Amino acid sequence: MHIPDGYLSPQTYIPMFAVTGTFWAVALRKLKKELSVKEIPYLTMASVFSFLIMMFNIPIPGGTTGHAVGAAIVATVLGPWTAVVAVSVVLIVQAIVFGDGGITAIGANCFNMAILMPFVSSWVFRLVRGKSSDGARLSAAAFLSGYAGLLASALATAVEMGIQPIIAAAPDGTPLYAPYPLSVTIPAIALWHMFLLCIVEGMLTMLLFRYFYKHEPKGLYWANSSVVGGGRT
Amino acid sequence: MIQKKLWIGLVIMALMVPLGIVIPEKFGAAGAWGEWSAETLSQMLGYLPDGLRRYAGLWNAPIGDYSVASDSDNTFVKSLSYIASGLIGAVIVGLCVFIISRTALRRE
Secondary structure (H helix, E strand, O other), rough: OOOOOOOHHHHHHHHHHHHHHHHHHHHHHHHHOOOHHHHHHHHHHHHHHHHOOOOOOOOEEEEEEEEEOHHEEEEEEEOOHHHHHHHHHHHHHHHHHOOOOOOOOHHHHHHHHHHHHHHHHHHHHHHOOOOOEEEHHHHHHHHHHHHHHHHHHHHHHHHHHHHHHOEEEOOOOOEOOOOOOOHHHHHHHHHHHHHHHHHHHHHHHHHHHHHHHHHHHHHOOOOOOOOOOOOOO | OHHHHHHHHHHHHHHHHHHHHHHHHOOOOHHHHHOOHHHHHHHHHHEOOHHHHHHHOOOOOOHHHHOOOOOOOOOOHHHHHHHHHHHHHHHHHHHHHHHHHHHOEEEO
């Protein structure tokens, strides 16, 4: 899901930088307002966790691999805005130091995995959880938040790549950037995420959520509040 | 203390990362869909899209593909190199987040 350089046209990656940059600005402002010293280690661990989990490539049929992202558990434990910061840092380091994801695609990749994913995860978690604090319901909410978050991220990646032949082709129709249409990218990227990787992300989110719920229930962003909608604002 | 346990968990994770290259290799799986290099893509298509020609060499990452080992190295060396990349990356990511947090805390 890390789109490399040369796959996205400037008419895609420039707007993606604008959108992502806006979210970064808001996220940093929130961090400035809400972060406390004792949360710094958790934020650091969240980033390190996300970085490491993405190194666990999982083979998928067809000779390719995929991986979990970890953004869903970060979003449920620390909140979506904190997840924006934690996972964006990971993606930027991956692009610059390890060549995983392009420099020009940092905006798009961060949007997909560090913005869309944590927000979808948070939204699904709150939706499924409702007002319940029943253990099974919370586990289901955590699983589905991971599942839906990664799926949204995969779909966004597939759409960004799949629209390239439509919006950026040479006069003779030859694609200038990512060459495959939506009819290819959506099944290729989203399908195996649906059947395999989203389940992995969901399980991971659920297991870690249960761990935090058991050991540090008061520290959780979405789980502890009795207010409808949950969490701090 | 939960924090200590979490750090230990992360260290264990860092030492287990070779699973992320060994298992895919067993299944003959390499790389993610849609993240091909310019060479691979031009072989697949029979041509190289113009954008890739212009952008693919834009940035030369210091530790490309999370590896300092060469393709001919054995699995053990590759695994060590992957762990080293993981540790280097984890430290860089951790430092960046730490610096951002400290800066954020310095409220005017």
